Amino acid sequence: MPDMSLALVVGAVIGLTQWLKTKLKIVDRAAELLSFGVGFAGGGAYQVIMFPPSNPQDWFGAAIVAILIGLVPSGIYQFGGAMASKVGTGQG
Numbered sequence: 001m002p003d004m005s006l007a008l009v010v011g012a013v014i015g016l017t018q019w020l021k022t023k024l025k026i027v028d029r030a031a032e033l034l035s036f037g038v039g040f041a042g043g044g045a046y047q048v049i050m051f052p053p054s055n056p057q058d059w060f061g062a063a064i065v066a067i068l069i070g071l072v073p074s075g076i077y078q079f080g081g082a083m084a085s086k087v088g089t090g091q092g
Contacts, residue, residue, distance in 0.1 A: 005050065010072050013042040017073045035074035043069025 017038045021031050044066035053059045 006046070009042055009046045010039075010069060013039045013069060014073045014076060016042070017077075032074045032077055035077050036070040038070075039073045040066045040070035043067070 017035045020026070020034060020038065024034075026034055044062060046069070047053075047062040047065040051058070051062070053062050
């Protein structure tokens with residue numbers, strides 16, 4: 001059975017991002033930055049907790065994972081906005 005912990009982290013990051021955007025009434029560009037920030041923090045924390053870095057290469061890998069997980073919710077936010085703008089227009 002594959003390890004699903006990374007998928008759970010991504011799901012938690014997306015959920016937390018949506019909750020913060022709703023509670024803080026954040027929209028547009030600020031919402032994308034919030035999405036990246038929450039994902040970066042969550043991804044970095046996951047990587048450091050699950051695979052504690054012990055050398056510069058490990059820290060570099062942790063930074064890459066944090067960046068990639070940070071891009072997931074911001075990419076989903078952009079994709080959802082693009083699809084929502086096409087609904088009912090006959091595009092796509």
